[in-house]
Amino acid sequence: MNGDVFRQIDPxxxxxxxxxxxxxxxxxVATGDMPPGGALPSVRHxxxxxxxxxATVVQAYRELEEAGVVESRQGAGTFVRxxxxxxxxxxxxxxxxxxxxxxxxxxxxxxxxxxxxEEALRVEMKVKLA
Amino acid sequence: MSYxxxxxxxxxxxxxxxxxxxxxxxxxxxxxxxxLGPNGSGKTTTIRLLLGMLKPVRGTISVLGRKVPxxxxxxxxxxxxxxxxxxxxxxxxxxxxxxxxxxxxxGFDMAYAGEMRRTFGLPLDQKLSHLSKGEMGKLHMLLVLxxxxxxxxxxxxxxxxxxxVRRDVLSALLDFCSQGSATVFISSHLVHxxxxxxxxxxxxxxxxxxxxxxxxxFKNGIKRIRLSGAPSLVGDTPFVVLQRETTGAxxxxxxxxxxxxxxxxxxxxxxxxxxxxxxxLEEGFVELLRSSRAPVS
Numbered sequence: 001m002n003g004d005v006f007r008q009i010d011p012x013x014x015x016x017x018x019x020x021x022x023x024x025x026x027x028x029v030a031t032g033d034m035p036p037g038g039a040l041p042s043v044r045h046x047x048x049x050x051x052x053x054x055a056t057v058v059q060a061y062r063e064l065e066e067a068g069v070v071e072s073r074q075g076a077g078t079f080v081r082x083x084x085x086x087x088x089x090x091x092x093x094x095x096x097x098x099x100x101x102x103x104x105x106x107x108x109x110x111x112x113x114x115x116x117x118e119e120a121l122r123v124e125m126k127v128k129l130a
Numbered sequence: 131m132s133y134x135x136x137x138x139x140x141x142x143x144x145x146x147x148x149x150x151x152x153x154x155x156x157x158x159x160x161x162x163x164x165x166l167g168p169n170g171s172g173k174t175t176t177i178r179l180l181l182g183m184l185k186p187v188r189g190t191i192s193v194l195g196r197k198v199p200x201x202x203x204x205x206x207x208x209x210x211x212x213x214x215x216x217x218x219x220x221x222x223x224x225x226x227x228x229x230x231x232x233x234x235x236x237g238f239d240m241a242y243a244g245e246m247r248r249t250f251g252l253p254l255d256q257k258l259s260h261l262s263k264g265e266m267g268k269l270h271m272l273l274v275l276x277x278x279x280x281x282x283x284x285x286x287x288x289x290x291x292x293x294x295v296r297r298d299v300l301s302a303l304l305d306f307c308s309q310g311s312a313t314v315f316i317s318s319h320l321v322h323x324x325x326x327x328x329x330x331x332x333x334x335x336x337x338x339x340x341x342x343x344x345x346x347x348f349k350n351g352i353k354r355i356r357l358s359g360a361p362s363l364v365g366d367t368p369f370v371v372l373q374r375e376t377t378g379a380x381x382x383x384x385x386x387x388x389x390x391x392x393x394x395x396x397x398x399x400x401x402x403x404x405x406x407x408x409x410x411l412e413e414g415f416v417e418l419l420r421s422s423r424a425p426v427s
Contacts, residue, residue, distance in 0.1 A: 011326035014408030016346055044308035048301045052326050053162050054308035109405060 210274030
């Protein structure tokens with residue numbers, strides 16, 4: 001696993017730490033950084049590595065398990081589940097919606113209008129496509 | 131729910147100017163409890179009361195289910211304590227210091243101590259008088275963790291340490307916490323540091339407990355709200371107003387106990403909410419102290 005997956009955990013953010021950790025793992029799974037069948041770091045290792053409360057890591061793993069992204073095997077640890085294409089697709093869409101939600105929140109805080117956003121999105125996507 | 135530390139109606143006085151009043155702490159078993167407060171707010175005094183080193187003028191204290199000070203020896207056998215200014219004999223080598231400390235604790239885990247010593251990169255044969263401040267900070271943490279205590283009481287354990295050492299020391303602490311169900315009571319004025327590791331927060335100011343909450347509620351509940359048309363007189367609010375400021379046509383309120391449906395309350399008084407901003411722990415902490423010192427009328 002790529003050690004940078006958790007680099008940008010931000011304790012000052014209003015997004016709870018366990019959600020941030022779970023999101024990093026979702027992204028790593030969606031991009032293939034964490035392949036199906038691969039083991040997640042142990043709670044002990046991750047808590048100590050990124051210096052968060054072990055309970056926070058446990059909570060993140062539990063959420064991922066409930067969402068069907070990972071499975072825990074008694075005594076062996078937590079592993080990325082094999083996701084079929086429909087599930088992967090659903091997961092990508094979920095991530096996309098979350099990104100947009102964050103964008104909208106930040107835009108509102110900065111006083112950016114909807115029209116500004118739509119225009120910016122058009123411009124940026126064109127730049128990327130060209 | 132059982133508590134690793136519980137005080138009731140605790141009071142203490144030192145001289146004319148400092149007192150601890152009505153202190154009711156409840157530290158849940160297994161939690162990592164951040165004890166925050168500015169310098170001089172009484173954090174160290176509280177810790178000394180908890181560990182039987184000072185005598186309260188009133189109130190009761192129980193630690194690990196036992197009475198303070200009657201059962202102090204049994205409490206301390208299961209408690210790892212790093213005081214504000216720890217004392218170790220400077221002429222001992224690191225190895226001797228570990229053995230000396232181990233002699234006081236039945237369950238001292240020599241193998242674990244060795245493992246941490248290697249992780250920390252501490253030299254066995256070095257005299258303590260020759261260790262750097264950072265190395266001493268690591269050693270203090272090593273000694274209390276290797277006790278495998280049920281309760282850790284850490285008084286500003288990373289104060290004065292550089293960021294790299296702080297990181298190593300906290301990693302070791304969290305590694306220990308994930309191995310079992312120990313309770314950690316950690317005092318600090320370094321708010322950021324506590325933000326990522328604690329699940330409970332207690333804020334002390336001027337000898338009084340201002341608030342005691344799960345970290346997440348603390349962080350979620352305190353908001354800065356930008357308003358227009360807000361009333362100048364505050365009647366009954368569904369939240370606690372910590373701070374109010376007016377700049378031009380706009381008002382900024384800092385409130386505690388906020389939940390989104392409460393925006394309706396503002397409509398009811400003819401104000402409109404322009405923005406609700408989350409505060410991080412440090413900002414929340416500062417606003418909380420400001421208001422506890424000068425309550426909003």
